[in-house]
Amino acid sequence: MNFVESTEQLELRKAVAAMAQGFGKDYFRTEAREGRSGREIWLEAGRLGYLGVNLPEKFGGGGAGIYELALVLEELAASGCPLLMMVVSPAICGTIISRFGTEEQKEQWLPGIADGSKIMAFAITEPDAGSNAHQITTTAHPAPDGGWLLSGRKVFISGVDHADAVMVVGRTSSAEGYLRPALFIVPTADIEYQPIAMELVSTEKQFMVFLDEVALPASAIVGGADADLQQLFAGLNPERIMAAAFSVGLGRYALARAAAYMKERSVWGTPIGAHQGLAHPLAQAAIEIELAKLMMQKAACLYDSGDDRAAGEAANMAKYAAAEAAVRAVDQAVHSLGGNGMTVEYGLAHLVNVARVSRVAPVSREMILNFVAQQKLGLPKSY
């Protein structure tokens, strides 16, 4: 095992952090508060090759792995510019298309996803199925022209409004009535969607998506009609690793803001950071973030080594640990600033809700605990 990052990985960290700090946390927060998507920083990150580091060089990517992509998102988040759509567009959709897509799909989508000029959203969650991929009811029926008619409903889909297309998880029905899972690339122009009002300061809005017999060509199925559910899980491991990177970066951001404040703020002649009542909880949060980061790095290394199965367990654990650590780090950071922690000026309070998102998305912590209880400990299933 090796815990030393390469010179290139360290340089990438520095370059991404410098770029994000050039835009600044205030730029990003203003974009989110005023309902914009942070388009400028997204395109700049794409132009510099940061968004597509994991995608094949042949299709405009950097030819590196999920490790590097996670590093990019971690540094962006640590600088106050968490580009949430990185979890979806290059990590989920980019991975699935580059691993299982047809040559035509790769050529059509990967270069744009890599340079940020195209964004693909991802729709799995349904009102009645949650994230249970086995109960998904969105269904494609064969159309007379050889294509598909796709119908169903999706909820909590991020960033549909600025996506060019949505990768929809559904099922195909055959003449024999047999249903099999499939992924469809659906142009955003062909679907109806409505924003869900959220108590979140985020550059990505959440949407309900309505698919009512949307006509799709046969080529809309990722990898063709015979591709199986395996490809879905190929995309979900990077999703969890990226969710962990988002939380780790957010936690680092909160810790750094709190530490800076605690060094400056002085009451009774001593900086408040010298008081163990504040120093120890923050140090504890820093340890938890670091541990979560280590698991995220392990999961990314396993994934990049091609071991999907081992990566699955590590990715789930990393997502769980990072979300919990980020919630606590943000909570302690806000508390460390006293009343200032709740002001708009100090830019921390809104992260209380943002950090909590990772507890329920992309998969709830309870589902991860179920997974570990059953898979790792061999405990019986309750559902």
Next chain:
Amino acid sequence: MKIVVLVKQVPDSGAERNLRPDDNTVDRSSANNVINEMDEYAIEEALRLQEAHGGEVTILTMGPERASESIRKALSMGPDGAVHVLDNALSGTDALGTSRVLAAALQRINPDVVLCGAESTDAGGQVLPHMLAERLGIAALTGARKLTVEGSQLTIERQTEEGYEVVTAATPAVVSVWDTINEPRYPSFKGIMAAKKKPVETLSLADLGVSAEQVGWTGALTGVASHSKRPPRSAGQKVADSGEGGVQLVEFLTNEKFV
């Protein structure tokens, strides 16, 4: 167009910097060493010239082994290659000695334009571009906030306290730049990956035909005799406003000759 950019590795100006107690030189061992900030603007300007006029951009650095980190960082922004002057005898070299070494290296490369930052954040002498131009017998266009090239004619806007002066010269020339000239790019992922594959030529003093006596401690004409920490700031004067605070402020400023 052949362009050389001078890049110096310096201790990060954002962190605390110290002089060594034994020889009064900058303590580089404990510092986070980075590219001199102003040099990044010179690199950016060189890359823009290359994009507009073609040619090749070479980084030239004189410094110890660890300066290779800064060379690599500079190369990740896009230049084609680098020359690293590395020799143990260089320790203690002053500005004159540095200009001797860099001039010898520049004569080997024979560039059309030498770009550099107007000053370094550690020494801050602003003398090197002039010394180099003098040694090479070429023009010095210093303190540029804008540079334009037409054929072999270089035109700069030299930043002054009141405004700017327009200065022209024919190539070859040394051009030093301020941070008002452009906005340096961030290294792209491809640039970072390509940096380690780019050629870096390492040259010793012998390669350059410079003798060890002309540089280092022995060759230095200037030296730092002693140093001390800046004294802590004394407490300021508080003005309590009881209706005539403004008057007191103006009096204070007048006494200090600010107004």
